[in-house]
Amino acid sequence: MGIRLEQITLREIGMPLVHFFETSFGRTTERRIVLVEVQSGGVSGWGEVTAGENPFYNEEWTESAWLILRDFVAPRVLRHDFASASDVAARSAHIRGHLMARGGLEAAVWDLEARMLGKPLYQHIGQGAQGAAHREIPCGVSIGIQDSVPQLLQKIEAELAAGYQRIKMKIKPGWDVDVIREVRRRFPDILLMADANSAYTLADAPLLQRLDEFNLMMIEQPLAHDEIIDHAKLQAQLKTPICLDECIRSAHQAEQAIAMDAGRIINIKLGRVGGFAEAKRVHDVAQSAGIPVWCGGMLEAGIGRAHNIALATLPNFTLPGDVSASKRYWARDIIHPPVEVTSQGTIAVRDEPGFGYELDREFLDSITVRRESVI
Ligand code: OSB
Numbered sequence: 593m594g595i596r597l598e599q600i601t602l603r604e605i606g607m608p609l610v611h612f613f614e615t616s617f618g619r620t621t622e623r624r625i626v627l628v629e630v631q632s633g634g635v636s637g638w639g640e641v642t643a644g645e646n647p648f649y650n651e652e653w654t655e656s657a658w659l660i661l662r663d664f665v666a667p668r669v670l671r672h673d674f675a676s677a678s679d680v681a682a683r684s685a686h687i688r689g690h691l692m693a694r695g696g697l698e699a700a701v702w703d704l705e706a707r708m709l710g711k712p713l714y715q716h717i718g719q720g721a722q723g724a725a726h727r728e729i730p731c732g733v734s735i736g737i738q739d740s741v742p743q744l745l746q747k748i749e750a751e752l753a754a755g756y757q758r759i760k761m762k763i764k765p766g767w768d769v770d771v772i773r774e775v776r777r778r779f780p781d782i783l784l785m786a787d788a789n790s791a792y793t794l795a796d797a798p799l800l801q802r803l804d805e806f807n808l809m810m811i812e813q814p815l816a817h818d819e820i821i822d823h824a825k826l827q828a829q830l831k832t833p834i835c836l837d838e839c840i841r842s843a844h845q846a847e848q849a850i851a852m853d854a855g856r857i858i859n860i861k862l863g864r865v866g867g868f869a870e871a872k873r874v875h876d877v878a879q880s881a882g883i884p885v886w887c888g889g890m891l892e893a894g895i896g897r898a899h900n901i902a903l904a905t906l907p908n909f910t911l912p913g914d915v916s917a918s919k920r921y922w923a924r925d926i927i928h929p930p931v932e933v934t935s936q937g938t939i940a941v942r943d944e945p946g947f948g949y950e951l952d953r954e955f956l957d958s959i960t961v962r963r964e965s966v967i
């Protein structure tokens with residue numbers, strides 16, 4: 593079919609979270625999100641950049657994403673003839689890093705292509721050898737660091753009552769072993785895991801070994817954001833499987849990490865690996881090696897959430913992920929209907945063309961703080 597982009601519009605929206613979200617690297621109360629609209633032949637595709645407000649999860653943030661897209665990515669992809677969306681990422685591969693910015697645009701082109709074909713996005717990304725396996729996505733929740741243990745226990749209880757299948761809690765030095773012990777005492781049998789967002793070093797191996805007694809499904813990214821070798825050294829000392837997040841930015845790194853047993857589970861985030869084409873490759877590499885994956889989240893608004901749902905339909909997404917209901921984050925989401933979760937803790941995949949939800953344009957315009965088109 594071929595795709596030639598005629599216009600790219602960047603839009604920054606401001607959205608307060610219904611509850612602060614705290615990780616080992618900081619607390620977020622309000623999101624600043626860059627949306628990307630790509631246009632071709634009267635059809636629009638939409639993507640969401642998953643960078644945070646500060647360069648603390650990785651090197652990217654709202655402002656860097658805007659500039660990278662406007663000044664470096666847009667000029668490369670406008671009026672270029674792409675055979676398909678799967679070729680878009682390579683066109684900005686000369687840019688070092690900034691995968692979330694590049695991935696936001698790449699995902700928009702996949703959405704555009706799906707709409708041009710009149711297909712739902714999940715079918716479009718899954719049309720290869722394997723195709724979509726899941727019409728319902730198993731969901732977990734990620735619960736940030738709270739001000740007190742009772743507050744955490746209360747949150748966990750509410751999420752379990754809502755049906756969520758597994759609980760992920762954020763940890764950091766000083767909010768780890770003792771807190772997890774309390775959670776396990778109160779909820780002995782739930783599927784539980786912990787995410788450290790790179791808050792420890794190998795010198796903390798004795799402390800991390802103490803987590804083995806709590807029967808965690810996994811511990812996510814305990815060590816440095818760019819470190820694979822130390823994770824292999826740590827995994828050799830732990831019974832609990834390590835799940836890699838920050839340090840997997842490509843299928844090649846996934847292959848290397850798996851080969852050295854640096855982790856036994858991979859969290860795939862669309863933005864972190866630069867879009868759908870690479871996310872699919874990470875998925876395939878893990879699947880061939882017998883490593884299960886799940887879909888991570890970055891506090892996305894509705895477009896990013898919908899893209900995550902499409903990604904999580906691929907067959908090796910066998911574990912409950914971090915994609916959850918819109919209302920956990922937003923008083924009002926930018927899509928209609930908002931993402932909803934069943935009492936079984938699943939999200940039903942929708943069959944509308946593209947990412948599957950309607951944009952609430954009136955609301956979107958009301959929260960847009962800047963907009964710029966590149967032609
Ligand atoms: O490490 O998975 C993470 C949020 C912001 C930055 C990093 C992470 C997270 C989450 C939230 O855990 C997942 C979600 O969107 O619900």
Ligand code: MG
Pocket residue numbers: 787789812813837838859888
């Ligand atoms: Mg994580």
